[in-house]
Amino acid sequence: MTTTATRPGARVRAAIAARTLRTDRWWLAPLITVIGLGGWVAYATVRVFMHDFYWVEDYHYLTPFYSPCITDRCIPEAAHFGTYLPGWWIIPEAAFSLPLLLLFRLTCYYYRKAYYRAFWMSPPACAVPDGHKTYSGETRFPLIFQNAHRYAFYAAGLISVVNTYDAILAFHSPDGFGFGLGNVILVGNVVMLWAYTISCHSCRHIIGGRLKHFSKHPMRYRAWTFVSKLNVRHMQLAWITLGTLALTDFYIMAVSAGWFSDLRFIN
Ligand code: FES
Numbered sequence: 001m002t003t004t005a006t007r008p009g010a011r012v013r014a015a016i017a018a019r020t021l022r023t024d025r026w027w028l029a030p031l032i033t034v035i036g037l038g039g040w041v042a043y044a045t046v047r048v049f050m051h052d053f054y055w056v057e058d059y060h061y062l063t064p065f066y067s068p069c070i071t072d073r074c075i076p077e078a079a080h081f082g083t084y085l086p087g088w089w090i091i092p093e094a095a096f097s098l099p100l101l102l103l104f105r106l107t108c109y110y111y112r113k114a115y116y117r118a119f120w121m122s123p124p125a126c127a128v129p130d131g132h133k134t135y136s137g138e139t140r141f142p143l144i145f146q147n148a149h150r151y152a153f154y155a156a157g158l159i160s161v162v163n164t165y166d167a168i169l170a171f172h173s174p175d176g177f178g179f180g181l182g183n184v185i186l187v188g189n190v191v192m193l194w195a196y197t198i199s200c201h202s203c204r205h206i207i208g209g210r211l212k213h214f215s216k217h218p219m220r221y222r223a224w225t226f227v228s229k230l231n232v233r234h235m236q237l238a239w240i241t242l243g244t245l246a247l248t249d250f251y252i253m254a255v256s257a258g259w260f261s262d263l264r265f266i267n
Contacts, residue, residue, distance in 0.1 A: 033118035107149035173267035199230035
């Protein structure tokens with residue numbers, strides 16, 4: 001096999017004993033990623049298998065971690081799209097959306113960079129050696145499936161529509177229309193989810209890729225310009241949406257469990 005070191009004319013690494021010459025805190029970003037992503041996954045796992053405190057009956061708040069609610073254990077009012085699966089403990093209420101969202105985030109270009117660096121140390125940072133002796137990129141099983149990201153994007157768009165529907169239904173109170181702090185949180189989460197989804201690199205390519213002349217496609221050019229502005233914030237939106245998802249879920253759990261009441265502005 002031809003490697004970088006054996007390829008004719010290839011440069012080899014200078015004979016430096018130190019693993020890296022970097023003296024800054026290059027390890028801080030991977031460490032923050034491990035803590036942030038690890039903590040979020042732990043919280044989400046506990047919540048998904050709690051099978052409780054996901055619905056606020058008075059205000060029709062449904063947490064995104066349980067949407068769409070499709071097992072026969074779902075509270076009937078929370079099952080907006082029907083129940084199709086048995087209510088076994090191992091099956092999450094959102095058994096349709098969670099795997100697709102997991103696929104979307106796992107194959108996201110930003111998250112790939114983040115977890116390759118933080119969890120796989122491949123490499124942990126620029127100018128820091130890889131934690132592994134060999135490197136095959138994403139050309140082989142299983143990482144070749146990272147190419148499925150473009151398809152996961154369509155699924156994530158569909159689930160964002162469902163989340164938007166949930167947020168609209170939540171303008172409810174026992175007297176009819178209602179508006180509270182829960183609505184602000186639900187709508188804020190949905191707006192951020194759309195921003196993250198639209199800022200996806202695949203979305204940018206779908207909208208503006210493979211065009212020879214932007215001048216002949218002014219609408220697509222405008223859309224591409226808008227998506228490009230969001231795209232440069234993709235990393236921030238990836239983290240912000242983890243925050244808004246956890247906040248939305250925690251708030252609905254707290255109100256549902258009776259830890260505190262929803263702050264109501266109207267009804
Ligand atoms: S690149 Fe991150 S969601 Fe598509």
